[in-house]
Amino acid sequence: MQIRPLLFCLVLSQLLIAQEGHVGIFQRNEDIGGPKLAGSATYDKASQTYSISAAGANIWGTKDEFRYLYNSLEGDFILTANFEFVGENQTHRKMGLMARTSTDDDAEMIGGFLHGNGLTAVQWREVDGAEIKSPNNEILASKRFFSVIQLERKGNRFTLRAAHMGEPLQELGSKVLNTMPKAVFAGIVLCSHDENKLETAKVWNVRIDRPVPEDYDPGKEGWMGCRLETMNVFNGKRKVVHEKDGRFEAPNWMPDGEELLFNMDGSLFTIPVVGGNIKKLNTGSAIGINNDHCISFDGKMLGISSSSGNGSNVYVLPLQGGEPVAVTTESPSYLHGWAPNNKEVVYVAQRNGVKIYDIYKKSIDGGREIKLTANEKWEHVDGCEYSPDGKYIYYNASRRGGTMQLWRMKPDGSQKEQLTFDDYNDWFPHISPNGEWIAFISFEPTIELNSHPSYKRVMLRLMPVNGGAPRVIANLYGGQGTINVNSWSPDSKHLAFVSNSAKKE
Structure with missing residues (x-):
């Protein structure tokens, strides 16, 4: 005994x-x-x-x-x-x-x-x-x-x-x-x-x-591992909620505050904010979705960019899933934001064979697209997104030979105003739901001009919506796919993002 x-x-x-x-x-x-x-x-x-x-x-x-x-x-x-x-x-x-x-x-x-x-x-x-x-x-x-x-x-x-x-x-x-x-x-x-x-x-x-070599080619060697993280932007504390040895990108925070939406393998998936099982969202015939998806201000509609035989175009569908409806038919077109009226979207596109991107807006019900930037003075514009009050469109842009910085303009394309003035390359301004803060990603000055590459030491930074000194809220290894879309929580206190490592530890 x-x-x-x-x-x-x-x-x-x-x-x-x-x-x-x-x-x-x-x-x-x-x-x-x-x-x-x-x-x-x-x-x-x-x-x-x-x-x-x-x-x-x-x-x-x-x-x-x-x-x-x-x-x-x-x-x-x-x-x-x-x-x-x-x-x-x-x-x-x-x-x-x-x-x-x-x-x-x-x-x-x-x-x-x-x-x-x-x-x-x-x-x-x-x-x-x-x-x-x-x-x-x-x-x-x-x-x-x-x-x-x-x-x-x-x-x-x-x-x-x-x-x-x-x-x-x-x-x-x-x-x-x-x-x-x-x-x-x-x-x-x-x-x-x-x-x-x-x-x-x-x-x-x-x-x-685990960083990759400088000559790493993800197209030939495959994509490295990813972590889906959330963080409190005011105290900087982060949590890993999902990991994979392959690639996923660009999380949105769902309107209910309980789930995240992210891109993987040409489709969209949801996962509880605390982690758990992932579920595939029904996006109908759209099976080439990239990391430019966004949710309408009223939480009812989802906008996506999806590639098919004729290149990337912008589509909309119900947030709960369904068959996408085309907004653009001329490619390349990459979605970035909704208007607060939930009837228009803003996106970047190349037109008429010119290999320069400009910002456009268009009604989801059709009609002509409206060009908001004339890119003769610029090398690249990207990341266009409305403020919740509809007064501004925020975006990133680089003057010829200069670094990428944050800007804003009126919805008609007037009164363009630069917001950041530093040596970093600042991309993808995302406005908090309460309209008070801008979260964005900053790359080192040494990256290739007008690029936002993967697998780099980067920072997430936060600044007041009307401008001011940015402060660092996260140091991480990532880049492309980290924070390409607006990933603020509904309470304007948290962000979701993707970081990278060659393998899980």
Whole structure:
């Protein structure tokens, strides 16, 4: 009769070991270097937040002691996370991101760390057993802590970046470690810097992105994995609600606030906002739908762009599904928005053999299309979308030789007004349902002129609808398909978007 209790204890022991080893997206979760006090880590699935406790004398010299949540990663990666200390300040406690060759306490490593006094430092150990080094350009952030850290590996070069909430990432340092193997342990760390004390931190928005090579051709090699995410635009907290090893794009938030609509394999699908089973929407004969779909302001109609033998055209159909009705018959035409009267749509198109896009509007009941831009002064316009009050059409445009910026104009095409003036390439302005905010995607200045490519480090940014300084609400790996359509939640507090990674971790 004693066998069952013993068996139960053995099974429970194995479960506890497994729980210790795996937490959230990390394969391993353990103390490194044998700290005097044992650390721990938990993961809240609802908020997708890690809570970590750790002791450890230091991460310095020839011996490290800390708590480590990590995966074995081979090849290039981009690891990004938000950090926050919990409790009273301790000057030298540190948290951050690290890559190292092994779990030995003297292993070759590189990391970026936030300290309790605001110091942000890049540190590395060039070979096993060597002293840790740090550059002379450490940054003291005073009481305004960096909240985002990013560690990128590209070949044998490791680059550390950090950002305050709402600001772009800035490079803290970069180091080539030629002795680093292709496979390393990489993840998040916490050290108390006091062997007799446990410190606690919270970590969220943890993403391990596997970037593609510069010469990657999705047409030949296939599309990489995708994550469907939602985020609170005011506190920046994100949640992954769906993942796939292939491609999907461009989520809309449905009017009921309970589901998302997204494009995949030429069709449209819905999924609960909290994740779950996907369902295919009936779009009749339209089986070549691209990522330019949008929902009418009254929530009754769906507009799509779909390609057939004669190229892409604009169609409308009931939001619950049905047979599409053509709005345009001349291609290429790519839909971007509805008018608040629910009777007109705006789109970009090429006409009369001219390989330049202009913005047009047209009634869904027919009639002639009305050209709203004359593109002689421009290289490209795109992303046209009405404000909820109908007073403006927002869009992105580039002057000849310049970067892409955000603009707006009156619905008749008059009073064109530039809204952003920075070095980034800003695309796809999406106006919140309450008419107060613009969310958009920003690409680095180095991308090809007038393109919005896939598989890049990009930012989602937020600004007041009448203009003002944009602030960063997300750093991610994505681009094309991330936020091509208006994906605001009905309460104007959340966005949905797609990020990319070469495979799920």
